[in-house]
Amino acid sequence: MELKILITAGDGIGPEVTREAVAVLEEVARLGGHTLALDYKRIGGVAIVQDGTPLPDDTLKAALDSSAVLLGAVGGNEFNSLAPDRRPEAGLLKIRAELGGFANLRPAFAFQELAVNSPLRPEVIDGADILFVRELLGGLYFGTPREWDKNTGRAWNTMVYTKDEVARVARIAFQLAQKRRKKLTSVDKANVLEVSQLWRATVTEVAKEFPDVSLDHQYVDAMAMHLMNQPRNYDVVLTENLFGDILSDESAVITGSLGMLPSATIGGKVNLYEPVHGSAPDIAGKGLANPLGAILTGALILRHSGGLETEAAAIETAVRKVLKDGF
Numbered sequence: 001m002e003l004k005i006l007i008t009a010g011d012g013i014g015p016e017v018t019r020e021a022v023a024v025l026e027e028v029a030r031l032g033g034h035t036l037a038l039d040y041k042r043i044g045g046v047a048i049v050q051d052g053t054p055l056p057d058d059t060l061k062a063a064l065d066s067s068a069v070l071l072g073a074v075g076g077n078e079f080n081s082l083a084p085d086r087r088p089e090a091g092l093l094k095i096r097a098e099l100g101g102f103a104n105l106r107p108a109f110a111f112q113e114l115a116v117n118s119p120l121r122p123e124v125i126d127g128a129d130i131l132f133v134r135e136l137l138g139g140l141y142f143g144t145p146r147e148w149d150k151n152t153g154r155a156w157n158t159m160v161y162t163k164d165e166v167a168r169v170a171r172i173a174f175q176l177a178q179k180r181r182k183k184l185t186s187v188d189k190a191n192v193l194e195v196s197q198l199w200r201a202t203v204t205e206v207a208k209e210f211p212d213v214s215l216d217h218q219y220v221d222a223m224a225m226h227l228m229n230q231p232r233n234y235d236v237v238l239t240e241n242l243f244g245d246i247l248s249d250e251s252a253v254i255t256g257s258l259g260m261l262p263s264a265t266i267g268g269k270v271n272l273y274e275p276v277h278g279s280a281p282d283i284a285g286k287g288l289a290n291p292l293g294a295i296l297t298g299a300l301i302l303r304h305s306g307g308l309e310t311e312a313a314a315i316e317t318a319v320r321k322v323l324k325d326g327f
C-alpha cells in the first residue's frame with residue numbers, strides 16, 4: 001500500500017527526532033513492501049521566521065491532502081513575548097482544528113528497561129499501561145471569549161464544551177476500552193465546574209451504549225495523585241483538553257522519560273501524529289534528544305492510518321529491544 005505522509009518537523013529538537021522516525025518508517029515500509037510518499041513543510045517558529053505565520057497555507061493544504069501528518073515539535077524561547085495567537089503553538093492549534101481530529105490518544109506505559117529512570121518504585125509502576133484519550137479541540141484552548149485586557153489588568157479564557165463534543169470523544173474512549181481491559185476512568189472537576197458536570201453527565205449517558213466497559217469518575221486533583229501511587233489501576237483515561245495536557249506530561253514519570261511518549265489524533269479528516277514532548281530548545285542540535293517518542297509515533301501512523309498492525313508492533317518491539325540491549 002502507499003501512505004502519503006506530510007512531515008512538519010517544526011522547531012528545536014523536532015527536526016532531529018523526526019529524521020530518526022522517518023528513517024525507521026522508511027526501513028519498515030521497505031521490508032513490508034509498502035511505499036511511503038513523503039512531503040516536508042514548515043510549521044511553528046521556523047515558519048514564523050521564514051513565512052511570517054506559524055501555519056503557512058501551503059502547509060495546511062499539503063496536510064489536508066495527506067493520509068497522515070507527522071509533527072515534530074513547535075516553540076522556542078525567542079517567541080515567548082508574543083501573544084498566544086501569534087506564537088509557534090498557534091500554528092499547532094490551527095492545524096489541529098483544521099484537520100479536525102478531536103481524540104488525542106496518548107499511551108503511557110512503564111518500560112521495565114527504563115524503570116531506573118523513574119523516581120517511582122518498580123513495584124508501583126511495573127505493568128502500568130494507560131491510554132489517555134485527551135479531547136483536543138475544545139475547552140480552554142479554543143473557548144471564547146479570551147483576552148488579556150492590559151488596561152484593566154484582567155485576563156480571561158473560557159472553558160466551554162457542548163454535549164456533542166463530549167459524547168463523540170467519550171464514544172471513542174469507550175470503543176478503545178472495549179479492545180483493552182474494559183475499564184474507563186473519566187476525569188473532571190465536577191465539584192466546582194458546570195462544564196465538568198456536563199462532562200460527567202454526558203459520559204455517564206454514553207456509558208449505557210457500552211455495558212461491557214466499567215466506568216468510574218475521578219476529580220482531576222485526586223487523579224494527579226492516583227496516577228503516581230497506583231498507576232496500574234488505570235486502563236483508558238478520558239479527559240478534557242487541558243486536564244489531559246497536564247496529566248499526560250505527569251504520566252511520563254511512569255514511563256521514565258517524556259521523550260518516550262507518542263500520540264495520535266483521530267476522528268477528523270486527516271490523523272495528526274505528534275510525540276508528547278516539546279521542542280526542548282536547550283538540547284536542540286546537540287545529538288542529545290531522545291528520538292524514541294517520535295519513532296513510536298511513527299508506529300502509531302502505521303497502525304492508525306496504514307492499518308499495518310504487524311509493522312507497528314515490530315517498531316514497538318524494536319524499541320523495547322534497543323532499551324534492553326543498548327544501542
Ligand code: IPM
Binds near residue numbers: 276
Ligand atoms: C502538547 C503540547 C501542546 C498542547 C502545546 C505545544 C500547544 O503541550 O501537545 O501536549 O498544549 O497541547
Ligand code: MN
Binds near residue numbers: 245246249276
Ligand atoms: Mn503538553
